[in-house]
Structure formats: C-alpha cells, structure tokens
Amino acid sequence: MNADLDALIARISPLDAGSQVAARERQHILTKPRGALGRLEDISVWLAGVQGTVLPQIRLPTVIICAADHGVTAEGVSAYPSAVTPAMVQNFLAGGAAMNVIAKVVGAQVKVLDVGVATDLLPHPDLIAAKVRFGTRNMRNQTAITRDETIEAILAGANAAQTAIAQGSNLLVAGDMGIGNTTAASALTMWYAKTTLEQSVGRGTGIDNPTLDQKRLVVQESILRANLNSFRDPLTGLSELGGLEIAAMTGIMLQGAASRVAVLVDGFIAGAAALVACAIAPLAKEYLCATHVSVEPGHIAQLEFLQLEPLFNLGMRLGEGTGAALAIPMLEAAARTLSEMATFESASVPDR
C-alpha cells in the first residue's frame, strides 16, 4: 500500500507461545488456588506472550488522544458543534478533562495528537502536531480522505506510538476526540464488521430521535456512495468514510503490535480503529485487549466480530480513552501478581 506502512505491517509477528506456556506454569505455583485470579491470570499469560517474557511488566502507560474533525457534521448528526473539538483539545492540554483526571488515578501520561482538527492549534509540550488536513470531507457526498491522507494519518499515529515506546512505554491506549466521529465509526463498523444499520448507529453524545433518524440516513447513504467505488483493499473503507483520528488510532494499534506492546481498546471509536487495524494486519489483534463495553450499540458488534472479550461494563460512552484507562490497574495487577507473588515453596504454604 505504501512502503512505510508495508514495513510496519511486516514487523508484526505472533505472540511468544513459549513465554505464555511458562507464565501459565508459573501461575500454578503461586500462593493461591489454581485459577483463583480468573481473568487476571489469563491477562498475565497474554502479557507474557506480548512482551516475550515470563515476567511481564507494565511501564509508563500512555494515552494518545487522537483528535480530528468530520465533514459529515454538516449533515446535523451530532448534539455538539465542531467547535467542541479544539476546545476539548485545549481542555486536555490544560488537564481538565475526564481523561486527564483518570490518567492521574491510574498513573498514565496523556498526549494529544492533532491529525485533523479543523482549526489551527497553538504549540504545547503535550500536543503532537501532525495535521493532515482541516477535518475530513463530508462522507455522504465524497471520499472523506484520500488514500494518501489516510496513510499519512495512520503513520502519524504509528509515529506517536513509537515515540512513547522509545520513552519507555509498553502499554498504549488509543483515545479519541472528534465531534461527529460516532457517525464515521458507525459507517466503518458496517463496512468492516458487516453489521446492519440498526446495530451500528447509536446516540453518540446523546442525540434525540429526529437526529438519530438523520444519522442513520446519512450513514446509509455514505455506505451506498462508498460502495460505488470499485477499488477494494483494507484501506478503502477508512478512506471513503474517515476519520483522520480513527486512522491515527489504527496506526497506534499497528505500531503497538509491531513493537510487541499491548494496546488497550477503549469504546466505539477505538473499536472502529481496531476493525481497520485487523483488516490491514490480522495479527494485530493478538496485541489488543478489550476493556469496557460502551453504551454505543455498535461496540458490542465490533467486539464480537473481533472475538475480543471486554473486562467490564460501566455504561460509559465518553471516549477519550477513559474506559480503557480504567483497565490499566487490572493489567498492572495481572502482571505484578504473576511476577511478585510468593510461591507455595518460597512462602512455605501447604499446597492441596
């Protein structure tokens, strides 16, 4: 598709089966009944496979909030104006958003990646400036982003992830900010997971019934228009429907997989990016961990399509990476119980 993107995909290899076997065996000698930590044990074994070691660690969890605007907001599909996108970017940079507060609780750093906010943004130490264009085109009428723009946004996400990994991070969350992005994500879910319109379109930030009808119509028409394009490869849906932040999130997921770094999947927007990432590189799925279940109906359809099992359902629907970040302590507990618990032998505890 593109030399850099092809090289990134080529670096993705399967999990390390040997480390997984060794981690499972180690779980059996720790001071607890076999299997008593449930999914924490499964997660620890998965992390062992991801990191290629029997004693995985979580270091410097990083949330990269990918921000961009959507031309389809011209169709009246959202409860909020596009001006909220740059305002929320400023809120992230000032530390006032939910994602900032949750990051402090779970010990994560937050970066903001601008790949397509529709206004100019002032420089900031936590803002990665990689604007591809000022928002996508309106997917109802035209291709949302060209293939070159799509690849540029994917690589911007991959580069941001690579920078965090180079700083020492080995746990990534792809967060999102972009008014209109549940509309694009709904269309992407239909495209990549073959869901119905009813399964795919929800109330986003909280739209009323007439707006929901309009959103369904716009998604349906966008899919019909996009299907007229003849060329087909895994990038086609993303290019036709957008958005730039979803492309960047896709890049974060691909880079995580290529670098043997775990990536936590947040809600509906992250789920759309996961669909695209796994369409481009099916092995990328092995490096993804589903976290929460969003209220957005298409999220469950995404997870079922990808056969990813979420960890909890708190009725959240905010995005930004907030739901995924809440899972970070669970991942850390999984890694550290495997690594740090005493064994029956070391603690002189009688086994059964």
Place this chain on the structure above:
Amino acid sequence: MNADLDALIARISPLDAGSQVAARERQHILTKPRGALGRLEDISVWLAGVQGTVLPQIRLPTVIICAADHGVTAEGVSAYPSAVTPAMVQNFLAGGAAMNVIAKVVGAQVKVLDVGVATDLLPHPDLIAAKVRFGTRNMRNQTAITRDETIEAILAGANAAQTAIAQGSNLLVAGDMGIGNTTAASALTMWYAKTTLEQSVGRGTGIDNPTLDQKRLVVQESILRANLNSFRDPLTGLSELGGLEIAAMTGIMLQGAASRVAVLVDGFIAGAAALVACAIAPLAKEYLCATHVSVEPGHIAQLEFLQLEPLFNLGMRLGEGTGAALAIPMLEAAARTLSEMATFESASVPDR
C-alpha cells in the same frame, strides 16, 4: 444485643441526600456529555452521600484481612488443610500474597486481623491480635460460636476499622482468610438470603465432585441443626454457623456505615458478612459498594438479595479482598472526576 454493638448500630444514619443532589447537578456542568461517565457518575454521587460532601475524596484505602479457622473442616469439605490459614497469614505479613501485590498497584494498605486462627501467631506491626478462640466449633454438630464470641468478633472488626478510620482511611475493604469459610458462607447465605442448597454451595478453592456432595450434605445438616434452636434475632445464624472472620467482616461493615465511610464488598465470604450486617442494621447497606462477581454461585444470589449491582466480573474466586481492591481505582476515578474536572464554563467549552 450488647451495649457496644447497640451503640454502633444506633450511629448508622441514611446517606446525605442534599450532597447527592448537589453532586448530580455538578456532574451536569462538567466537560463531557451528560451521563457519559456512566456508573462512575453514579458512584461519585453515592460517595457524596456517604461522605456528606459534594466533593468526595478517597483517602488511604485500607484492606483488613480477617483470618480465622473453621471447625467444620473436620468434615472434609475443603481442598486445602487448615494449616494453610496461618501459613497464608504469614504470607500476607511478608507481602507475598495476591492481596499484597494488588494493594501496591491500587495504593492501599493491608492489615491482618486475627479473630480466630487455630494456632498462635507471632506479633507483627500489621497483625491485629484479637483472637476470640482457636477456630469455630463444627457447625454440623453444635453452635459454631456463642453469642458472646460472635459479638466479640464483630466488635474486633469494628475496632480494627475504627483504627484505620482514625488514621485517615475513608475506604475500607473487608478481606477474608480461613480454610473452610465457603462452607460457613454457604450456610449463612441459605440462612439470611433464603437461597436453596444448589444456589448456595460451590467449589470454593476447587473441590472435586465427591467433596462437593459432602459439602452440600454438611451445609444442609448444619442448617437443619441450627433451626432447632428457638431463639431468633439477626445474630442467630452467624452464631450457629460461624465464622469468626465473617463476624469481624460484619463489624467492619457496621463501623464503616456508622463512620460514614464507604465499604467495598469483595466476593462470596464478604457477601455473607454483608448479609449479616444488613440483617443487623438495614441502613448499613447504603454504605456498601459491590465490586466483582465471584465464580462461587451463591455470590450472585447474595448480591440479588441485597440489590447490589457489581462493577465487573473477572471470574475471580480468591477472596482476601482481591476483587474489591481492584475496584479502588474506579472509586477514586469517580471521586476525582467529580471534584477535579473542568466545567464547560471554566474551560470555555461550548455546551450543546
């Protein structure tokens, strides 16, 4: 029942409705769509009611692992010998158990309360020595603990909680350690939640089918024997069936409620203590937050009886407080998003 216990119960009052209303209103002006944080918002409002302030905080989360032995282990109901109870107490004090590791991840302190371990234990700074007796009597044949012993164990738990609260803690987890305690908890669940034998008895630490049959028989016979006793008040079931650690956990829950401190309910053993606490003082329920769903089948029945909605299901069945402790970051995220997020006005974010 007892002057000290009566005084403790008399101090329990309803949640502060005014703070709850104010917290819900504050949620509506924070920079997110209304309700987008889902249950985190509900938890924040609950914490406001518990603490009597619109800006609740989580300070010094404390896990008190209540440890005791069970005479009913003589009936061959467990996969592990009773010697595991004191060995695991040493493991907790040495920092090698799952609960210790998870506590480090979530920023909690761990104390161990001995109310009935069947061996002498050496002093340790984190061990609260309040042994009532060397394990319960065998509930199949006789009253497990006298009423005086029951009250003594409840008050030992309440005192341990009060000490933690005096040190600045305002979030408590009642943890458990006691080989045989799922057998006692099964009987308590039948007694207090009126469940069937099938609903109440599970595999505990992982018993085989013949042992499960034996466990069901022992629980059934214990209930039948206990029912012959004529005197009935909320302490009767706990006294007849034990155990001492479950009584202490009951005391922690009552003290939390009396001190307007939130208490997280862990799995099946903590659920049994919650049933007892709410039978003794129904208002105590308002200060309880269910966390995870245990594999033990009776746990769901307990939560349904108490009408408590858990936060997640990770297939855990370890006890010690481990599942509840994993919820601490969620509680902290709930409190801090309410307190620390920017408002639409302060961040100049356009509202809908």
